[in-house]
Amino acid sequence: MSSAFKRRLLMPIAAAGVVGLALAGCTGDVEQSREDTDCSDYDAYGTFDGEEVTIAGTIVEVEADRLIASWADFAACTGITIDYQGSRDFEGNIAQLAEGGNAPDIGIVPQPGLVSLLAENGFLQPAPAEVEANVDEFWSEDWKAYSTFNDVFYGAPMLASVKGYIWYSPAEFEEKGYETPTSLDELTELTETIAAEGDHLPWCAGMESGEATGWPGTDWVEDYVLRLHGPEVYDQWVTHEIPFNDPRIVEAFDAAGEVLKNPDYIDTQSLLSTPFQEGGLAILDGTCSLHHQASFYEVNWGDGVEVSPDGDVYAFLMPPVDAADPLAVTGGGETVVAFETSDAITAVLTHMSSDTFASLRVEQGGSVSANNGVDPSLASSPLLEDTIEILQDPDAIFRYDGSDLMPGAVGTNSFWKGIVGWLSGDSTQQTVDTIESSWPQ
Numbered sequence: 001m002s003s004a005f006k007r008r009l010l011m012p013i014a015a016a017g018v019v020g021l022a023l024a025g026c027t028g029d030v031e032q033s034r035e036d037t038d039c040s041d042y043d044a045y046g047t048f049d050g051e052e053v054t055i056a057g058t059i060v061e062v063e064a065d066r067l068i069a070s071w072a073d074f075a076a077c078t079g080i081t082i083d084y085q086g087s088r089d090f091e092g093n094i095a096q097l098a099e100g101g102n103a104p105d106i107g108i109v110p111q112p113g114l115v116s117l118l119a120e121n122g123f124l125q126p127a128p129a130e131v132e133a134n135v136d137e138f139w140s141e142d143w144k145a146y147s148t149f150n151d152v153f154y155g156a157p158m159l160a161s162v163k164g165y166i167w168y169s170p171a172e173f174e175e176k177g178y179e180t181p182t183s184l185d186e187l188t189e190l191t192e193t194i195a196a197e198g199d200h201l202p203w204c205a206g207m208e209s210g211e212a213t214g215w216p217g218t219d220w221v222e223d224y225v226l227r228l229h230g231p232e233v234y235d236q237w238v239t240h241e242i243p244f245n246d247p248r249i250v251e252a253f254d255a256a257g258e259v260l261k262n263p264d265y266i267d268t269q270s271l272l273s274t275p276f277q278e279g280g281l282a283i284l285d286g287t288c289s290l291h292h293q294a295s296f297y298e299v300n301w302g303d304g305v306e307v308s309p310d311g312d313v314y315a316f317l318m319p320p321v322d323a324a325d326p327l328a329v330t331g332g333g334e335t336v337v338a339f340e341t342s343d344a345i346t347a348v349l350t351h352m353s354s355d356t357f358a359s360l361r362v363e364q365g366g367s368v369s370a371n372n373g374v375d376p377s378l379a380s381s382p383l384l385e386d387t388i389e390i391l392q393d394p395d396a397i398f399r400y401d402g403s404d405l406m407p408g409a410v411g412t413n414s415f416w417k418g419i420v421g422w423l424s425g426d427s428t429q430q431t432v433d434t435i436e437s438s439w440p441q
Contacts, residue, residue: 039077041356049079051344056094057108057334060086063299066364073360074351080344091412092211098123103339106348108158110334111404112146113411118337119149125338127153128346134353138371146400147335155337156353159361160370162387163294163330163401164223165315167280170308172289180316182323184227188258194289195264203259203266204288206279207423212412215403216276217419220260220292222330222402223318224252231328231397238402240439244410245432253428260423271423283313292318294331295387299366307381315383328397329390332404333370362388407440414438 059067064086075082085104087093091114097103098118109115118124127135127147135144135156147155166187172178176197181187194202207216226234229248236242237249259265277300280291284305291297295315298307305312317329336352338345351357355373362369365380368387376388390396403411414435422431 037073037076039073042074042077042351045074045078045347045351047079048344048347050081051079051342052081052083053106053342053344053348054083054085054104055106055108055348056085056087056090056104058086058088058090058110059108059334060088063366066366067361069364070357070361071348071351074348074357078344078347080348082348088210094118095121095123098339105338105340105342105345107337107339108334109155109337110332111408111412112335112400113404113406113408115147115154115335115337116149117408119152119154123339124154125341127155127338128349130346130350131156131353134350134355138353138355138358138373140370140372140394140398142398142400143333143370146405147337155335156349157370158334158336158352158358159367160333160391161294161296161331161368162317162390163219163332164318165293165295165297165383166318167283167291167293167297167313167315168289169283169286169312170310170314171312172286178289181319183319184255184321187319191259191265191290200287200289201264201266202288203290203292204280204282205260205266205271205291205293206274206276207271207419208273208275212416213272214416214419214423216279216293217256217260217423218403218411218415219294219330219401220256221249221252221419222399223292224255225249225402226328226330226397226399227318227320227325228252228255231399234399234402238405240406244436244439245429249432250428253422253432257422257428268423272420280313295368295384296366298381298383307383309382326395326397327390327393328399330399330401331391332401409438409440410435 064084068084071082091110094103094107095118103123132153139157143157144153147153178190181190191202205216207214209215225237228251233242233248237246260271261268280293280297282288283291301307301313307313320328336349338349355371358369358371358374359378361367362374363378368379368384368391370391372392374388376385379385379388391398403415405411406415418431418435422428
């Protein structure tokens with residue numbers, strides 16, 4: 001274990017018994033016995049036989065099973081029973097649960113804006129020193145800043161994603177002689193070429209996501225803000241140093257609209273009714289060529305679909321304005337925060353902020369981490385290996401998903417709803433003016 005816990009916490013070592021890990025809700029149970037576990041990586045944590053730590057988050061189904069497997073050895077060796085509750089309603093309910101004194105011990109929060117809200121209301125505990133030491137060692141200052149509010153650090157990053165990937169069929173590109181675009185102009189030229197051939201529309205997408213319908217459209221806008229106007233303007237936009245209806249944001253909306261509102265390029269009639277999980281699947285049957293979605297979309301292709309440069313599908317990053325421009329990407333992730341304090345909770349938090357945990361989770365497949373202690377070769381596909389290398393590249397410009405950084409009234413409300421209205425026929429100016437008027441005073 002390469003973590004601050006080993007250096008900072010000296011605890012007695014004792015034998016641990018069999019520990020069961022239960023996940024309620026949408027996944028099965030995972031059990032881990034210490035009898036077949038090498039506990040040498042976890043000796044420094046000590047033992048907590050009979051203690052339970054509850055964790056909740058939005059991660060469900062197979063991704064939840066992989067999460068549980070990533071802490072199974074730790075739990076077996078320390079004697080901590082970890083009860084994980086996965087629910088897609090976690091984001092909407094956690095503030096109410098915390099106010100009523102019913103929050104879990106630990107929350108896996110997918111948005112910095114929600115972390116800030118929970119901290120401002122006094123629901124969160126500051127991160128233990130061991131966690132902060134791990135974050136200082138294994139993450140960049142930018143990642144730490146996303147969970148620091150009023151100079152108080154509240155939690156470690158967990159998983160991550162890089163957004164702005166454009167998925168495609170390598171076989172189609174080879175057959176038709178398409179080249180991977182290196183600039184936005186080349187991307188436009190590729191789109192025009194596919195449209196002119198006439199056998200199918202160039203792009204496919206899905207915006208439906210229940211109460212969050214519209215969020216994939218915010219990713220398009222954010223990618224264009226960053227590429228057209230750079231990280232400084234992007235930062236000013238998400239912090240409201242410039243208004244949401246600034247002309248540069250209008251330009252980014254219109255750039256996205258050249259595809260998303262153009263029936264010659266995409267099926268505009270089905271955008272809002274197609275679940276985002278199904279948005280790119282038309283690539284597999286040859287009725288679509290390009291799909292804009294994050295690295296995490298890999299899990300949606302299904303069993304038997306090979307993700308590689310010569311496989312069934314692969315992806316390239318949305319290119320910059322000029323091929324010579326520096327690499328700039330948007331992305332997201334989760335923050336692990338605590339609502340309660342105890343030695344067992346501190347131990348779990350410390351493990352989840354370590355390179356050991358991050359490596360175990362990446363090795364389970366389907367995910368990446370910005371933890372710089374992770375060997376990219378552990379990733380489950382060449383694309384995810386490239387994604388980790390991007391996240392670890394000190395020269396890459398990384399900006400967190402803008403809607404996740406904005407106040408909830410905007411980022412997870414009027415921005416999402418604004419995309420729905422915009423795709424339904426509202427003008428760009430009407431859309432950005434309405435979103436701007438919703439920004440909290």
